[in-house]
Amino acid sequence: MSETKKVKVGISIGDLNGIGPEIVLKTFEDPRMMELCTPVIFANVKMLSFFKKHFGLENRFFTAPHSEKVVDGKLNVVNAWKSNFKVNFGEEDKVAGKYAVRSIEVATQALIKKHIDVLVTAPINKNSIQSEEFKFPGHTDYFAQALKGDNMMFMVSDKIRVGLLTDHVPVKDVANHITPELIEKKVGIMSASLRKDFGIRKPKIAVLGINPHSGDNGVIGDEDDRILKPTIHKINDMQGELVFGPYAADSFFGSKNHENFDAVLAAYHDQGLIPFKTLSFGKGVNYTAGMNRIRTSPDHGTAFDIAGKGEADHSSFAEAVFKAIEIFKNRMDYIAITKNPLEIQKRHRSKG
Structure with missing residues (x-):
């Protein structure tokens, strides 16, 4: 251009x-x-x-x-x-x-x-x-x-990029909305956007867990073990993407682990937007990816x-x-x- x-x-x-x-x-x-x-x-x-x-x-x-x-x-x-x-x-x-x-x-x-x-x-x-x-x-x-x-709410700044698996969904309904098909679709949108829109050749993506502590091996809900983990493995094996997780959301940002990735995929609205706005408020942008x-x-x-x-x-x-x-x-x-x-x-x- x-x-x-x-x-x-x-x-x-x-x-x-x-x-x-x-x-x-x-x-x-x-x-x-x-x-x-x-x-x-x-x-x-x-x-x-x-x-x-x-x-x-x-x-x-x-x-x-x-x-x-x-x-x-x-x-x-x-x-x-x-x-x-x-x-x-x-x-x-x-x-x-x-x-x-x-x-x-x-x-x-x-x-x-x-x-x-x-x-x-x-x-x-x-x-x-x-x-x-x-x-x-x-x-x-x-x-x-x-x-x-298909699109995705993608919050971006110079410090951090956060996308959402579900956006305007009541918290009580989040787990029911998250399916292997949805995860694959959102990872695909995020990965393609990072390549086309942000110039990142081989993106690294972190996925946050649905439940506290990513379910603690099923003690606090089984969705992370039953849905997230096998889908992440499948995406890596079948599509060659660099997708990691699920990570416990409570410590992920405080430990600055997000700095090791090109983008983070959060399970629901507040899980992703609270840390994003805390770190980037006034400098953050809501981008509709995909x-x-x-x-x-x-x-x-x-x-x-x-x-x-x-x-x-x-x-x-x-x-x-x-x-x-x-x-x-x-x-x-x-x-x-x-x-x-x-x-x-x-x-x-x-x-x-």
């Missing part, structure tokens, strides 16, 4: 009553961002002008008539809706949820049509977005249907408690933008070199 080509970064605005608009505008107030990418916000230019004035920011908008008509060097806005909305910072509102969904849907269509290269989503409120037309617990589930593929399109988001929610106060830290959103661009370039390089094996040899010789 040419280093001079600017990546077109699509942005869904998130919940208008939350911190989404603030962190988006703060990120792109820095003029250096325009040298890195071409941002395209799917929202409403009048609404963004309100947020700009409220937070005392200096953004300048270019209203693009369509996602195909964006301009490099500008902060592009595609009007995803025309009607106005009265912002009530910090409040759950079904109307705000409707506009958040509209932004996601219009941005997703632009992503499918390749009018944008990547999509970065600002935080949504999972209750406000629910309707007869939109019944997804979150972005990851929506993209699994909209982009018609899709033929690239989507990232910050590692936090709508933060209704500070919405409208000008206190929101945009670091994680900016990291989500940087990570989306990095993954896009890595993926383009991967496609190029796998299509042309001679290019691989040339690169190895140049490094030698």
